[in-house]
Amino acid sequence: MRNVLIVGGGYAGFYTAWKLEKKLRSDEASVTLVDPRPYMTYQPFLPEVGAGSIEARHVAVSLRRHLPHTRLIAGSVVHIDHAHRTATVQPTDGSEHELAYDTIVITAGAVTRTFPIPGVADEAIGFKYVEEAVATRDRLLTAFERAATLPPGPERRKLLTVTVVGGGFTGVECFGELLSLATALLKYYPELSEDELGFHLVELRDRILPEVTDGPGRWVVEHLEKRGGRIHLGTSLLSAKDDHVVLSDGTEYDNHLLVWAAGNQSNPVVAWHTDLPVDKAGLFRVRADLRIGTAEAAIPDAWAAGDNAAVPDLASDIPGGSFTVPNAQHAVRQGKRLAKNIVADLRGRKVKPYKHASLGTVATLGIGKGIFQYRRIVLKGPLAWLVHRGYHVLAVPTWERKVRVALVWASAFFYGRDIVSLLSVQHPRSAFVATSIGAGHEKDRMADPPSSRTA
Template sequence: MSPQRILVVGAGHVGLYAALRLSKKLSPRRAEVVVVDPQPHMTYQPFLPEAAAGNISPRHSVVPLRRELKKCRIVSGEVTRIEHARKTVTIQPIEGPATEMRYDHIVVAPGSVSRTLPVPGLRERGIGFKTIGEAIYLRNHILDQLDVAAVTPDEAFRRAALTFVFVGGGYAGIEALAEMEDMVRSALRYYPELRQEEVRFVLVEATRRILPEVGASMGAYAARQLAARGIDLRLEVRLESCVGGLVKLSDGDAFRSETVVWTAGVKPSPMLERTDLPLGPRGHVTCLPTLQVADGDRVLDGAWSAGDCAQVPDLTKPPGAWCSPSAQHAVRQAAVLADNIAMVVHGGQPKEYRHKYVGSVAGLGLYKGVANVYGVKLKGFPAWLMHRTYHMSRIPSFNRKVRVVADWTLAFLLRREVVALGQLHTPRDEFTHVTPEIPEKVGV
């Protein structure tokens, strides 16, 4: 009997953990696990703010797929179409023509993308915060703005360079904002031309509070701490335009800024629209508690999903509730999903996913944080320590754990690195500038 092919679409939290567990539970004679992702690594997104701030090396916040998934087949490409009726996917590799691949089981886990709105100027001026590339770019961009502000004689341009706008008061927005403010505060000691009072960080949040995941009281504490650091909190306010760097808010205020960071939520990957899988009203793949893809009560044989792109019933809450799109659920769903596929391959029955959300931790910069875990509320240094300990325990592989702890230890002993490597984004500019252009010969 030939081995069954289990195709994993996406190598995020769900894809990596599920593939790793499947490769351990199923022998090569039973199943071939194939992972398809355009990136050669999994990004541990909770570490993006620290990577952007320079607390850890960006390379240590990602997990190399080929190193971690030694028993799996890695395909560097993008799944552009899923036809489950034929149990076939179309894969566009990094180079070359698209190909089709058949499967017996498919794990649909392409994750999510930034949920943007039709705000004028956002496409041209906005900076996302979903990938390691965006985190590195944001760090370099902000440090570049300090260099610009230190030398420009134009006061208006100086104020715009030193004004940093973050849109979205959830985890990503608050942690990125807090870490960047900490980084700028540390960097200013090397800029005698600049004063702390000139730097302006603005948070724009459409609801009445920030960090809803940690509860109202801890969210209010976080807001007070950020305000005490001079951060301008604009709650119940929306970004209406940022054309040409002129930021206009719904409260009527308008000012210039060279930095607009968009962290206002996520939505399922648009790739799901190019499948024949059943989708919910917000574009999520509809699942049963067993993490099997289902159209109503009809289970689609061999189709599974979890994580940000899936609509999974939360059995710990009243009927109609869904699991939140968090790393906490994604990691645990991946384990149940892998176990269920292994049981089905061996002729067993899948079990339901059930996990009560235990709480949340959030960092507010170096040595600062908030936490609400099992109803226990912590703030300041203890919450920050819990935040670091939890995420260090969750990042895959012993190798990455050691590297992250080493980075933290060095950051504790030595001052933070605040140098920009902006040339990373245009590495060939200097070479092309000094290389003569040879006109094409006509008629040869």
């Protein structure tokens, strides 16, 4: 039996393992998947998790539940030595060890791109994982609770100020959903007014949503500004130190919630800790059939896909120089093609190239609000929002997750969003510790002699 090692359990890695389990014979190959998280996150739903429209657990697909025949290792691959067919694994618990393999599939994805801006490391929350989306939601909900107890003024306005850095799909969807949540919350807080909300979207380029054409991009900016958002185009964040934001366009203000969605960068394992070929951007050089290598020669038993691979875009009108966009749509389909090609290669059959024409781009901007573009077809508002929900409920893997998400949406239609903050979950022992300390003080007081208590 051959040993197939999959590095990373994101879209491409999960779908590769999922399909291999269905296609491989039990005596043909064993599959091992290494990932620090026990689940695959369906990232297109994170903005709705952040806005309380979807339950957090419903966007996390359990690896153990859906990959029963795959050996799962909780940890990270920190080095790949393909010449000797070994990978160095750092488990979540325990020491590093080497793992031998015959075939490797690298779908480690990308990591959040950051810059050495004062205050960002201390104040910002990313928006790549479900934990970050939940923390973003809880912090905004808690801010409303705190603001409602304060008189009008700078402190209250600061609590109701949110900054999202990054004008790609993640940043724009996060901004639109949080703005929608904040506006909806006002009816529960008569003490607060819409004029006190401060929502800022900061983008270095002179436009947002580069995946759509100029017209729809401008419409999104105008739409968000009509709803009270401030869009800073051609602007960078200079400082976020001590909850005070300074922008390159001269704008300064006190800020409470800072969400960092300024794009991704190459996974460091891919870029610096492997003997496999990478390009200047730190991405694997991948052939159209998803084998690592050049068009002239493939490296045996090495495959890659997803955000850590430069995959030729055969559906593009630009011959030779175009690569697939690093998004969920491609990663899912590349994972499926990877599984088919690996099985074909193991059985001595011909592998096929990956080719997929885009189904269009769609973004949610809040409940009942969205943008969709497929070539020259552009939909805006409620219809685009329905397209977004329809597409993604079909795209999220497993019927179990589809049903759960659909049921949450149905309940929200009748009863509204869930606006309960569970920020205290991040400190689960605080109430117990406070009670224990209080009980200790009471015990000490009762142990004192009466005269000392009187004194």
